[in-house]
Amino acid sequence: MIAFVLQRLWQAVIVMLAISLLVFVGVFAIGNPIDVVLSPDATQQIREETIRAYGFDQPLWRQYLAFLDRLAHGDFGRSFLFNMPVLQLIGSRLPATLELTLTAVIGATVIGVPLGMYAGYRPDGALSKIIMAISVLGFSVPTFWIGLVLIFTFAVTLGWLPAGGRGETARAFGVDWSCLTLGGWRHLILPAINLALFKFAMMVRLARAGTRELMLSDTVKFARAAGESEGVILRRHVLRLISIPIVTVFGLEFGSTLAFAVVTETIFSWPGVGKLIIDSISSLDRPVMVAYLMLVACLFIAINLLVDLAQAALDPRLRGARA
Amino acid sequence: MSAPLLEVRDLRTEFRTRAGALRAVDGVSFSVGQGEIVGLVGESGSGKSVTGFSILGLIEPPGRIAAGSIRLEGRELVGLSHRALRGVRGRRVAMVFQDPAATLNPLLTIGRQMRLALSAHQALGAEAARARCLAALRQVGIPDPEARLDSYPHQFSGGMRQRVCIAIALINEPRLIVCDEPTTALDVSIQAQILSEMRKLVRETGVSLIWISHDLAVVSALADRVMVMYAGRIVERGPTRETLRAPRHPYTAGLLASLPAAIPPGAPLSQIAGSPPSLIDAPPGCAFAPRCPRAAEPCRAEPPWSEDGARAARCHFPLEAGAP
Numbered sequence: 001m002i003a004f005v006l007q008r009l010w011q012a013v014i015v016m017l018a019i020s021l022l023v024f025v026g027v028f029a030i031g032n033p034i035d036v037v038l039s040p041d042a043t044q045q046i047r048e049e050t051i052r053a054y055g056f057d058q059p060l061w062r063q064y065l066a067f068l069d070r071l072a073h074g075d076f077g078r079s080f081l082f083n084m085p086v087l088q089l090i091g092s093r094l095p096a097t098l099e100l101t102l103t104a105v106i107g108a109t110v111i112g113v114p115l116g117m118y119a120g121y122r123p124d125g126a127l128s129k130i131i132m133a134i135s136v137l138g139f140s141v142p143t144f145w146i147g148l149v150l151i152f153t154f155a156v157t158l159g160w161l162p163a164g165g166r167g168e169t170a171r172a173f174g175v176d177w178s179c180l181t182l183g184g185w186r187h188l189i190l191p192a193i194n195l196a197l198f199k200f201a202m203m204v205r206l207a208r209a210g211t212r213e214l215m216l217s218d219t220v221k222f223a224r225a226a227g228e229s230e231g232v233i234l235r236r237h238v239l240r241l242i243s244i245p246i247v248t249v250f251g252l253e254f255g256s257t258l259a260f261a262v263v264t265e266t267i268f269s270w271p272g273v274g275k276l277i278i279d280s281i282s283s284l285d286r287p288v289m290v291a292y293l294m295l296v297a298c299l300f301i302a303i304n305l306l307v308d309l310a311q312a313a314l315d316p317r318l319r320g321a322r323a
Numbered sequence: 324m325s326a327p328l329l330e331v332r333d334l335r336t337e338f339r340t341r342a343g344a345l346r347a348v349d350g351v352s353f354s355v356g357q358g359e360i361v362g363l364v365g366e367s368g369s370g371k372s373v374t375g376f377s378i379l380g381l382i383e384p385p386g387r388i389a390a391g392s393i394r395l396e397g398r399e400l401v402g403l404s405h406r407a408l409r410g411v412r413g414r415r416v417a418m419v420f421q422d423p424a425a426t427l428n429p430l431l432t433i434g435r436q437m438r439l440a441l442s443a444h445q446a447l448g449a450e451a452a453r454a455r456c457l458a459a460l461r462q463v464g465i466p467d468p469e470a471r472l473d474s475y476p477h478q479f480s481g482g483m484r485q486r487v488c489i490a491i492a493l494i495n496e497p498r499l500i501v502c503d504e505p506t507t508a509l510d511v512s513i514q515a516q517i518l519s520e521m522r523k524l525v526r527e528t529g530v531s532l533i534w535i536s537h538d539l540a541v542v543s544a545l546a547d548r549v550m551v552m553y554a555g556r557i558v559e560r561g562p563t564r565e566t567l568r569a570p571r572h573p574y575t576a577g578l579l580a581s582l583p584a585a586i587p588p589g590a591p592l593s594q595i596a597g598s599p600p601s602l603i604d605a606p607p608g609c610a611f612a613p614r615c616p617r618a619a620e621p622c623r624a625e626p627p628w629s630e631d632g633a634r635a636a637r638c639h640f641p642l643e644a645g646a647p
Contacts, residue, residue, distance in 0.1 A: 217425065218420050218422060218425040218426045219425065221381065222418070222426045223439070223440075225379055225412055225413065225418035225492075226413040226491060226494075226495075227409050227411070227414055227440070228413075228440065228443045229443065236439055237431075240431070241428070241430060314430060315429070315430060316429070316432075316475040317475070
């Protein structure tokens with residue numbers, strides 16, 4: 001098991017190197033950031049000095065090596081726009097996205113899986129039909145529209161919940177979290193629901209399909225023939241067996257939501273990394289783009305590793321010849 | 324013999340389909356005595372597995388038991404509530420399936436699966452439950468059961484896996500086990516081991532078996548009595564040796580003639596012409612008539628049981644002893 005993790009970490013280093021090259025070249029191709037850094041009325045002399053200071057006069061491969069060298073020292077550079085270290089900038093935004101995404105994905109799973117299992121267990125029941133109708137809605141209605149409807153209903157018309165922002169935060173591990181205060185939760189709940197709806201729909205479908213298939217399997221028939229109750233069969237056999245695909249989808253969804261929660265963050269003015277990356281792209285804030293994309297790649301690698309470890313914990317066949 | 328352990332009377336199990344009601348089991352009657360092994364033989368779709376599932380009350384919609392009675396130890400099972408049936412399953416009558424790899428849950432240790440089956444009927448302490456699991460594994464001939472309790476199904480061979488399934492079926496000490504083709508997925512040599520293990524089990528515990536199979540060789544090696552099913556009905560029954568040596572029903576004779584061992588090497592294999600009839604809106608009369616070499620005008624009418632001691636065949640023109 002340790003050998004497996006070490007091997008995966010080694011692979012991760014190679015992948016990160018490849019990503020860094022792609023990202024660096026890609027971002028370089030977008031445009032010249034010098035115009036963002038300097039005001040238009042700067043003299044030619046200042047212009048040339050600045051270009052030299054940032055190293056923009058060097059050939060691309062030199063810039064890339066210098067970039068790698070700085071990375072190795074933990075320096076991702078400074079944001080052109082905010083004039084602060086990129087890591088600090090992203091670090092100040094990431095917790096907001098992290099808590100929003102985690103709330104949405106965990107909520108979607110914890111609610112979606114049992115409902116999907118019920119819909120798979122009683123496919124002809126009235127409640128199952130309602131559950132499936134909601135899941136179709138979650139799949140087909142665009143996120144931004146649902147977000148606007150949520151704001152209009154709960155913030156504007158009913159006035160129960162705030163329309164945007166993070167609300168009060170509390171400090172833990174040196175960063176601010178909304179989910180530690182009641183006011184923060186009130187701000188968190190609408191964007192989380194907005195973000196969760198699609199994932200909820202997917203979890204319902206996944207759990208339903210798995211349950212329907214398993215209810216016809218010999219494993220379930222055998223458990224029934226042994227006199228096990230339906231509750232035991234659903235909890236101990238079915239839930240366990242469908243959890244393997246669910247863990248995979250959970251990981252993928254968590255990663256992609258973390259990276260691309262931008263629509264919801266924009267609608268609810270949630271100060272997360274999604275908004276940051278859009279701002280940095282439109283203003284050609286190169287260090288932020290590079291660092292963000294590297295961070296996303298890193299998150300995906302970490303999540304995939306965790307998914308693999310979770311699957312090995314769930315499925316003894318993946319643990320190899322241990323016994 | 325005292326009252327039989329299991330008595331099935333005029334059992335009819337139907338499945339609702341778009342084309343009409345499909346009679347998978349159509350008026351089946353038989354009984355199984357204490358410690359008896361009864362073979363239930365037939366082609367795929369003859370209704371033998373559905374008969375087995377009916378006994379355990381495991382017919383799911385769109386299927387249902389439309390008529391008949393199933394009495395186990397004198398207690399009527401047809402019409403029992405879900406809850407009452409659950410108390411019978413595993414405790415009084417258990418079932419073993421064809422493919423042990425698909426039957427066992429691959430994610431749970433076999434000890435865990437045995438305890439799940441055990442706790443469905445008995446609340447035992449950890450020590451007592453463990454002792455019961457070990458005893459069941461020993462009964463089916465699994466070597467070193469202490470070490471195997473924490474193993475997962477994929478760490479067993481096919482034959483050992485099927486033994487585990489049988490041990491799970493045995494764990495609540497049922498009086499009857501319905502075995503649905505339990506050796507079909509196994510090698511012939513492993514098959515023979517399991518068969519001898521089952522005979523020993525019946526001798527030692529007095530449990531009764533209904534052995535469902537399409538394999539006449541397996542049934543002849545194991546069963547005390549045999550019943551041959553065709554198109555949802557029992558067409559012939561009797562003691563295994565006599566029945567298979569000199570069948571009365573032309574269908575049984577056809578089955579026996581199509582066994583490769585019955586034909587000299589090199590000669591073409593004999594087969595029963597045609598295919599089984601549809602079970603939806605079956606016409607009256609003998610269902611086998613369209614494929615039967617002996618069929619004649621009277622076969623359009625319901626064939627009577629022609630009985631002869633312990634043997635019986637449902638045919639207008641039963642074969643005489645010694646006839647081909």
